[in-house]
Amino acid sequence: MKNFFYTFFIIAISCSSNKPTYEDEIKLVQYELNTEYANASTSPLTEEGLKIFKSLDFFKIDKNYSVEASLELTPNTPIFEMQTTTDRLPLYRKYGIAHFTLHGKKFELSVYQSQDLMTNVEYEDYLFLPFNDKTSGNLSYGGGRFLDLKLPSEGSKTIIIDFNKAYNPYCAYNHKYSCPIPPSENTLPIEILAGVKAYGKYH
Incomplete structure (x- = not known):
């Protein structure tokens, strides 16, 4: 599922312009960080924090x-x-x-x-x-x-x-x-x- 959303995100950026912008690059970094933190196997969040993240x-x-x-x-x-x-x-x-x-x-x-x-x-x-x-x-x-x-x-x-x-x-x-x-x-x-x-x- 993570790979699906990652692929979708990349396609969305690619379609927004001919060449990814600096802002696209940082948004991807932010997306990857959020994905890591939302995943129970990679997240540093507490169990309680993960439930509402x-x-x-x-x-x-x-x-x-x-x-x-x-x-x-x-x-x-x-x-x-x-x-x-x-x-x-x-x-x-x-x-x-x-x-x-x-x-x-x-x-x-x-x-x-x-x-x-x-x-x-x-x-x-x-x-x-x-x-x-x-x-x-x-x-x-x-x-x-x-x-x-x-x-x-x-x-x-x-x-x-x-x-x-x-x-x-x-x-x-x-x-x-x-x-x-x-x-x-x-x-x-x-x-x-x-x-x-x-x-x-x-x-």
Whole structure:
């Protein structure tokens, strides 16, 4: 059934225009997230939350929140234990610092690489970008939000950060999970009005 609705969604996008737009791309990301959360076998929701779940709440799609950042590599940074909501301390290393401009102002965020996932063939090119901003604890989840990034191609000095793809950690939906806490250096002094909103509605 999931495959049927996925196929239907793709056809609907394809028929809307000759070429999928940026908004179509983000709507597909949102659709896939909603599909995952509505499925009992993949959902982080509690049993009670799953029964009443209809959709996640998203900020309005805004392409201005998709930025090309210059990536300053940090190859000599030490491996460290990232704090989580439990006693679990996963190992990460700061892979680099992303410098970008948003709304005419310059910002930077640290990008991390999981020492466990980098040994997994499926996730060896995975980078992790957790962050807080001025919506945290209000319009968005108080424990911060996450972005999944991919290692840039060899020789590339840039990386795309698309806040429209920002999602909540599983702890936003169910306290049984152990979730990384964004390091303080990744707190942005602005509102990021993009991505997934707070989940108080169904919790």
